[in-house]
Amino acid sequence: xNTFSRRDALKSxxxxxxxxxxxxxxxxxxxxxxxxxxxxTHFPAKAKHVIYLCMEGAPSHxxxxxxxxxxxxxxxxxxxxxxxxxxxxxxxxxxxxQHGRGGLWISELFPELAKQADELCLLRGMHxxxxxxxxxxxxxxxGLFQFKRPSMGAWALYGLGTENENLPGFAxxxxxxxxxxxxxxGSAFLPAVYxxxxxxxxxxxxxxxxxxxxxxxxVSNIRNPNxxxxxxxx
Amino acid sequence: MYxxxxxxxxxxxxxxxxxxxxxxxxxxxxxxxGDIDRFLLAxxxxxxxxxxxxxxxxxxxxxxxxDLIGLPPAPEEFESFVxxxxxxxxxxxxxxxxxxxxxxxxxxxxxRHWLDVARYAESSGRSINFAYPYAWRYRNYVIAAFNxxxxxxxxxxxxxxxxLLPAKNDRERSEFLIATGFLAIGPKAHDxxxxxxxxxxxxxxxxxxTFQAFQGLTVACAxxxxxxxxxxxxxxxxxxxxxxxxxxxxxxxxRVFLNNHPSATLSLPNDAGVTMYLExxxxxxxxxxxxxxxxxxxxxTQITGQNAFLRRIFMQSRVSxxxxxxxxxxxDGTSRPLAxxxxxxxxASDSPLYVRGxxxxxxxxxxxxxxxxLTTEQPAIVRGSGRRELADWIxxxxxxxxxxxxxxxxxxxxxxxxLVPTPDNFGANGQTVSHAALLxxxxxxxxxxxxxxxxxxxSIVLSRAYQLSSYFDESNFExxxxxxxxxxxxxxxxxxxxxxxxxxxxxxRLDLTPPKGSLVARGGEGNVGFRGRGSPAGDPVATDTHRxxxxxxxxxxxxxxxxxxxxxxxxxxxxxxxxTAVPAQSLYMMNNPFVIRQAAALADKLLAGDGxxxxxxxxxxxxxxxxxxxxxxxxxARNFLENYGQKQNGRSTWAALCQAxxxxxxxxxx
Numbered sequence: 020x021n022t023f024s025r026r027d028a029l030k031s032x033x034x035x036x037x038x039x040x041x042x043x044x045x046x047x048x049x050x051x052x053x054x055x056x057x058x059x060t061h062f063p064a065k066a067k068h069v070i071y072l073c074m075e076g077a078p079s080h081x082x083x084x085x086x087x088x089x090x091x092x093x094x095x096x097x098x099x100x101x102x103x104x105x106x107x108x109x110x111x112x113x114x115x116x117q118h119g120r121g122g123l124w125i126s127e128l129f130p131e132l133a134k135q136a137d138e139l140c141l142l143r144g145m146h147x148x149x150x151x152x153x154x155x156x157x158x159x160x161x162g163l164f165q166f167k168r169p170s171m172g173a174w175a176l177y178g179l180g181t182e183n184e185n186l187p188g189f190a191x192x193x194x195x196x197x198x199x200x201x202x203x204x205g206s207a208f209l210p211a212v213y214x215x216x217x218x219x220x221x222x223x224x225x226x227x228x229x230x231x232x233x234x235x236x237x238v239s240n241i242r243n244p245n246x247x248x249x250x251x252x253x
Numbered sequence: 254m255y256x257x258x259x260x261x262x263x264x265x266x267x268x269x270x271x272x273x274x275x276x277x278x279x280x281x282x283x284x285x286x287g288d289i290d291r292f293l294l295a296x297x298x299x300x301x302x303x304x305x306x307x308x309x310x311x312x313x314x315x316x317x318x319x320d321l322i323g324l325p326p327a328p329e330e331f332e333s334f335v336x337x338x339x340x341x342x343x344x345x346x347x348x349x350x351x352x353x354x355x356x357x358x359x360x361x362x363x364x365r366h367w368l369d370v371a372r373y374a375e376s377s378g379r380s381i382n383f384a385y386p387y388a389w390r391y392r393n394y395v396i397a398a399f400n401x402x403x404x405x406x407x408x409x410x411x412x413x414x415x416x417l418l419p420a421k422n423d424r425e426r427s428e429f430l431i432a433t434g435f436l437a438i439g440p441k442a443h444d445x446x447x448x449x450x451x452x453x454x455x456x457x458x459x460x461x462x463t464f465q466a467f468q469g470l471t472v473a474c475a476x477x478x479x480x481x482x483x484x485x486x487x488x489x490x491x492x493x494x495x496x497x498x499x500x501x502x503x504x505x506x507x508r509v510f511l512n513n514h515p516s517a518t519l520s521l522p523n524d525a526g527v528t529m530y531l532e533x534x535x536x537x538x539x540x541x542x543x544x545x546x547x548x549x550x551x552x553x554t555q556i557t558g559q560n561a562f563l564r565r566i567f568m569q570s571r572v573s574x575x576x577x578x579x580x581x582x583x584x585d586g587t588s589r590p591l592a593x594x595x596x597x598x599x600x601a602s603d604s605p606l607y608v609r610g611x612x613x614x615x616x617x618x619x620x621x622x623x624x625x626x627l628t629t630e631q632p633a634i635v636r637g638s639g640r641r642e643l644a645d646w647i648x649x650x651x652x653x654x655x656x657x658x659x660x661x662x663x664x665x666x667x668x669x670x671x672l673v674p675t676p677d678n679f680g681a682n683g684q685t686v687s688h689a690a691l692l693x694x695x696x697x698x699x700x701x702x703x704x705x706x707x708x709x710x711x712s713i714v715l716s717r718a719y720q721l722s723s724y725f726d727e728s729n730f731e732x733x734x735x736x737x738x739x740x741x742x743x744x745x746x747x748x749x750x751x752x753x754x755x756x757x758x759x760x761x762r763l764d765l766t767p768p769k770g771s772l773v774a775r776g777g778e779g780n781v782g783f784r785g786r787g788s789p790a791g792d793p794v795a796t797d798t799h800r801x802x803x804x805x806x807x808x809x810x811x812x813x814x815x816x817x818x819x820x821x822x823x824x825x826x827x828x829x830x831x832x833t834a835v836p837a838q839s840l841y842m843m844n845n846p847f848v849i850r851q852a853a854a855l856a857d858k859l860l861a862g863d864g865x866x867x868x869x870x871x872x873x874x875x876x877x878x879x880x881x882x883x884x885x886x887x888x889x890a891r892n893f894l895e896n897y898g899q900k901q902n903g904r905s906t907w908a909a910l911c912q913a914x915x916x917x918x919x920x921x922x923x
Contacts (some may be wrong), residue, residue: 153380153444153511164380164442165454167824199380200809202824211819211833239813240840245849245905 262484378808391434530770669743
């Protein structure tokens, strides 16, 4: 095979400088101080990955995993000191009971999951400075809503690095446009290499029938509109 | 308890006034073009280092064009320069510099540097993203200011206190008001429920941008506690906070769902020659909108049942949006000239110190004033907020930081590394100055030359140091790998704007006329987060052919091209952009339709031209790299045309070749 392909042209154009980032990447690989190189943890770690599902719009914590007997007791009372609100407290209509050897409180909505109670670890200490979705969402991902700060994923990648040289160390699927949007997976003042790589349709939201960009989900610019997949591999 | 010692703090070099020093003597007296070079060479000689050779003329002219106007020279321009340079190098360069400084493209390039620092954007960002439809006027003001070579001290005064300056006429009044947009375009959390918290946050953001932009100091750190590194006590923060809390910030926005803090906008004088961008409102259209408002209002009164409360909120939002559409026009249907900016608040008063920055814990009241470490004289604020006094003090020759910080910014953009490498932080936590005497020399000449930024740029570009090649030199590299001593010119990647503008320019598709307004302005008031889900046809990067500086800047909603190529986050104050190399950049250059389209346009341009393949290839290399191709490159390209052309038609073949030229490192660096 002695054809001069498009890829050859890209490689050899301009005195074989190669393309920009591939050149950059190979330099990286050669460099000892690759910013994404895996780093030693302070303590031996059992976890291999961090998978974080942010399920916005799920049922309320007080109906599922956050047992609040005081709330049941105060059902119907007005909310004292709730700034600007004035609503009344509403107890969960679901019954809670303890499960497993650890006695984890789980509501009757999850009878099957409750059987696995000893496999779960629940953090019930989450708190928001402002009772509003948008700020709380951003605060949960970055620690603060007032100022721009690196996201949890960016910190994890910064602190741990990644063992995979070919794929992004921090990817985010169907990332939000609202509630701070990219700030939720951004790197803020950390170098941009630590920001999350969004994987989604070109126009946001998960791919699906009837949605714009359906079927073209994934990393942007991975396909060339003028080339078949086979040609692109050449 | 540890107390900050202001007196001791004043001894830090950056808080001492710049000192005039005679340039040092150098051994190689033939090398320097002027004082800048003497300062640099003396340091090099002290370490027995020598600067590398001068850049080749075609490298030099491309560098000068890119640095001054953000566009490459046309082939005819660089060829005539190369000839001229051979005969009289310095005079030839000086002529080019003067010509470029006088083009409108200069302000578009250098104004953008300032917009990075001014965290310019057309939306609020933060948790809920509301449009600031009039913010673009500030962008145009900045571009015009650099083009007019507005004295830098005046530029400061107008941005901080333009509303309080005496204006000659309505046109100037408009300009001054628009300038204060600097204080209004910052990120804001519009869904904050507490009014006082919101106003404290707005003032905080204004303090942050004012001091980082003009003073290279992170004063905002002292909101909650004494500054940990710089001699700025919490008291000094609240002395400045009083000034901004006595100011009313007019950023606009309307009362819709999740916006708890709509504000006024500034009305500019009519007939002041400000750019209008909306078609007049017809009587029919007005009647139609008013009918819709009435209809929605009627419906609101009739809502009952479940979720009535929520539905009413959304209907109120609709009414506000419709009203805002009409509010952009005068009674006769012509559009109203509106802007964002600031004006004096209804009350001027000192601010209490808030313990730990908590609004629930007000402490002693702090008299309005300036950070004590920077001045021994506090202002007498007799009337108003004190903003005018603050602006005058920052814009003064006696301020130890103002001229230094700006001179350093200019140096950074031309030389690739600041004399203080942390341009927004001259404090204890910033990096140390490499050439203190040179920085003072530049600062003093900026102030003494009528604060002319153009003159400062001119003097740096005409230095011998600027004209160095970026060649590697082993012994220099060993001694100074970071090129701190400037033994060569730093090679740098083009920023996102230059990259896009250059592709459009060589493809012959760049429209140099500034557009009127901006996309956000045309979109009107509302939540831009909801608008993010556009269609590909609506992607402005793909279809717009104006210079990139005019693309709409929506916080957390930047076009892909900009984020990929290190455009700064417009929520942060960024004096120096990062340069990252990630695979997504090459994917963009290889597969993005915008790049493909420009490559095809360049191919069409070449094919429409005269000459054989060699002529066309030469033309392509000249356009893209400001040089002819080498023999080897010509041969490689001819091979490609032949082989690739067996499968594809001529146009596709040439387009692929042009795209390869775009995707190279030589294209994207200077």
